[in-house]
Amino acid sequence: MQSRWDIGEPERPTINAETEQLKSELLRLNMGPQHPATHGVLRIEIWTDSEIVAHAIPHLGYLHRCMEKHTENLDYRGIIPFVDRLDYIAAMSMEWGYAMAVEKMLGTEVPRRAELLRILTGELQRIASHLMAFGTYALDLGAFTPFLYAFEMREKILRLFEEVSGARLLYNYIWIGGVWNDWTDEQLNRVTAFCDEMEEEAKKYHELVSMNKIFIERTANVGVFTVQDCFDYGATGPVLRGSGHKWDLRKNMPYSLYSEFDFDIPVGIAEVGVVGDCWNRYIVRMKEVIESIKIIRQVQAKLEPGSIMGKVPKIIKLPKGEIFMRSECPRGELGLHLVSEGPEAKTPYRLKVKSPCFTHVSMLPHAAPGQMIADFVATVGSIDIVLGEVDR
Amino acid sequence: MHNQLAELINKNVLGASAVVNKTEDAKTHASITVEASAIYKVAEFLKTNTEMPFNALQAVSGVDYLEYIEVCYIMGHFDMNAPRDLILKVKITDRVNGNVDSIVKLYPAANFQERECYDMFGIKFNNHPDHRRILCPDDWEGFPLRKDYIAQKTYNGMEVFPDSKSNMEDREYIVRQGMIKKAQEGAANKVQ
Numbered sequence: 001m002q003s004r005w006d007i008g009e010p011e012r013p014t015i016n017a018e019t020e021q022l023k024s025e026l027l028r029l030n031m032g033p034q035h036p037a038t039h040g041v042l043r044i045e046i047w048t049d050s051e052i053v054a055h056a057i058p059h060l061g062y063l064h065r066c067m068e069k070h071t072e073n074l075d076y077r078g079i080i081p082f083v084d085r086l087d088y089i090a091a092m093s094m095e096w097g098y099a100m101a102v103e104k105m106l107g108t109e110v111p112r113r114a115e116l117l118r119i120l121t122g123e124l125q126r127i128a129s130h131l132m133a134f135g136t137y138a139l140d141l142g143a144f145t146p147f148l149y150a151f152e153m154r155e156k157i158l159r160l161f162e163e164v165s166g167a168r169l170l171y172n173y174i175w176i177g178g179v180w181n182d183w184t185d186e187q188l189n190r191v192t193a194f195c196d197e198m199e200e201e202a203k204k205y206h207e208l209v210s211m212n213k214i215f216i217e218r219t220a221n222v223g224v225f226t227v228q229d230c231f232d233y234g235a236t237g238p239v240l241r242g243s244g245h246k247w248d249l250r251k252n253m254p255y256s257l258y259s260e261f262d263f264d265i266p267v268g269i270a271e272v273g274v275v276g277d278c279w280n281r282y283i284v285r286m287k288e289v290i291e292s293i294k295i296i297r298q299v300q301a302k303l304e305p306g307s308i309m310g311k312v313p314k315i316i317k318l319p320k321g322e323i324f325m326r327s328e329c330p331r332g333e334l335g336l337h338l339v340s341e342g343p344e345a346k347t348p349y350r351l352k353v354k355s356p357c358f359t360h361v362s363m364l365p366h367a368a369p370g371q372m373i374a375d376f377v378a379t380v381g382s383i384d385i386v387l388g389e390v391d392r
Numbered sequence: 393m394h395n396q397l398a399e400l401i402n403k404n405v406l407g408a409s410a411v412v413n414k415t416e417d418a419k420t421h422a423s424i425t426v427e428a429s430a431i432y433k434v435a436e437f438l439k440t441n442t443e444m445p446f447n448a449l450q451a452v453s454g455v456d457y458l459e460y461i462e463v464c465y466i467m468g469h470f471d472m473n474a475p476r477d478l479i480l481k482v483k484i485t486d487r488v489n490g491n492v493d494s495i496v497k498l499y500p501a502a503n504f505q506e507r508e509c510y511d512m513f514g515i516k517f518n519n520h521p522d523h524r525r526i527l528c529p530d531d532w533e534g535f536p537l538r539k540d541y542i543a544q545k546t547y548n549g550m551e552v553f554p555d556s557k558s559n560m561e562d563r564e565y566i567v568r569q570g571m572i573k574k575a576q577e578g579a580a581n582k583v584q
Binding site: 060234335 | 419421423448454464468470475499503508526537
């Protein structure tokens with residue numbers, strides 16, 4: 001079997017014409033697995049010619065737990081804590097995607113209040129996740145202050161989630177058939193206050209970071225993905241939208257109650273650079289925060305007292321067949337391919353997780369050649385990866 | 393949609409013999425099975441045709457049924473006017489040397505996805521540009537998501553699956569389900 005150290009020197013592209021005359025050898029560097037700019041345990045092997053990257057080869061698997069094998073020995077309810085641990089920054093969205101897949105096969109009706117509470121938590125989670133992306137991205141590029149601002153606001157969401165579900169990061173809150181716990185009026189009032197505050201904060205972020213000269217210099221025209229690249233590599237979420245393609249499952253293939261809501265899909269624009277660069281992926285996330293606030297306000301207007309759990313049998317047994325369920329998570333589309341053997345089996349026969357970050361990491365070797373090392377760090381940060389989901 | 397698409401594939405790709413796996417109710421999704429030898433041409437047709445194109449490959453998954461391993465190509469069309477999904481399957485009966493043509497040239501997304509499928513199920517992808525394991529270490533033995541897989545006891549001198557720590561309930565569960573036995577019976581039948 002071929003070892004990962006025996007790949008040999010890759011073919012050398014003409015990337016650095018000025019110093020080409022020096023005929024220096026390519027230098028092989030390891031970025032990671034403990035590099036702070038890789039957001040987790042990702043190792044990228046980069047081949048550089050002085051400061052310019054010739055090749056980038058991601059090496060995955062440092063956080064591989066083979067969660068897909070675990071699920072084959074667990075009952076359908078027991079899997080929810082496991083899907084939490086995929087994307088630990090946005091655990092609510094993962095739970096929701098899984099619960100929807102099982103409910104679709106089971107034919108369960110979810111009560112209206114439960115659906116609205118799911119949208120509420122899902123959108124709050126999206127804001128929390130994008131705040132994390134905003135803070136750490138600025139940190140990658142050398143700005144420390146935005147990180148503190150972002151975590152101050154994120155903490156407010158985590159406090160709410162902790163009160164409602166009992167946990168700060170891994171919630172086990174969205175259950176099959178509904179949600180576990182109801183929100184009190186006092187908590188919902190705090191959500192309203194949070195939305196007002198967040199809108200004001202977002203303006204501050206735009207002044208501090210988005211239109212900052214240094215930030216624009218670092219991100220505009222860097223790491224450009226065209227729409228065709230995104231289709232080729234199957235990219236979704238802010239990466240696809242940052243490239244200017246208007247595609248959001250919440251609008252295009254509405255699930256849950258999203259068809260009742262009024263919101264826009266922000267896409268990349270050629271404001272400071274070209275469409276599809278790092279700045280666009282960043283700004284799409286920041287605009288989505290505003291759209292999420294819009295949705296949360298509409299949810300609060302629609303909320304009425306009612307049941308939060310539908311009728312689900314004690315032991316869940318799914319009919320024979322398979323399903324591929326997609327849902328829009330903060331980082332892109334989560335797809336769950338769930339195969340059931342029939343009503344005798346209490347466990348899934350196979351659960352494949354199509355993770356958005358895995359596909360985005362596969363775009364890095366395409367983006368890297370010809371970039372400066374510092375620009376490559378900016379590109380890695382802009383796709384906002386979570387390694388729990390890449391390695392599963 | 394599946395019937396129409398299967399007809400289109402059969403009309404345009406020689407030797408594809410596309411079959412629709414129908415579903416009884418709306419709770420589950422239908423799929424299309426094609427011949428493993430024709431997968432490259434089918435994928436090429438799906439990407440380039442004008443009637444029902446699929447512009448993205450979302451995932452390459454596998455399911456081990458013991459008699460055969462199924463490779464599922466999950467396609468998607470990211471277009472706001474006509475969004476659609478497709479589960480395209482090929483069956484591979486050879487558990488030792490099972491192979492199928494790679495579609496990396498058509499969909500670069502298949503690069504990592506096929507590597508994952510090889511890592512987990514041991515299906516070889518012909519003409520793949522970088523055919524290595526992706527999640528497990530390169531010298532790991534066996535393919536974890538196969539139903540008859542039992543983890544190796546030591547890895548490079550380290551004890552990774554000692555009897556004292558291994559979950560015997562899991563092993564007994566596998567035996568109770570008769571999965572290994574079923575696999576052996578399936579193999580024996582083929583020899584006869």
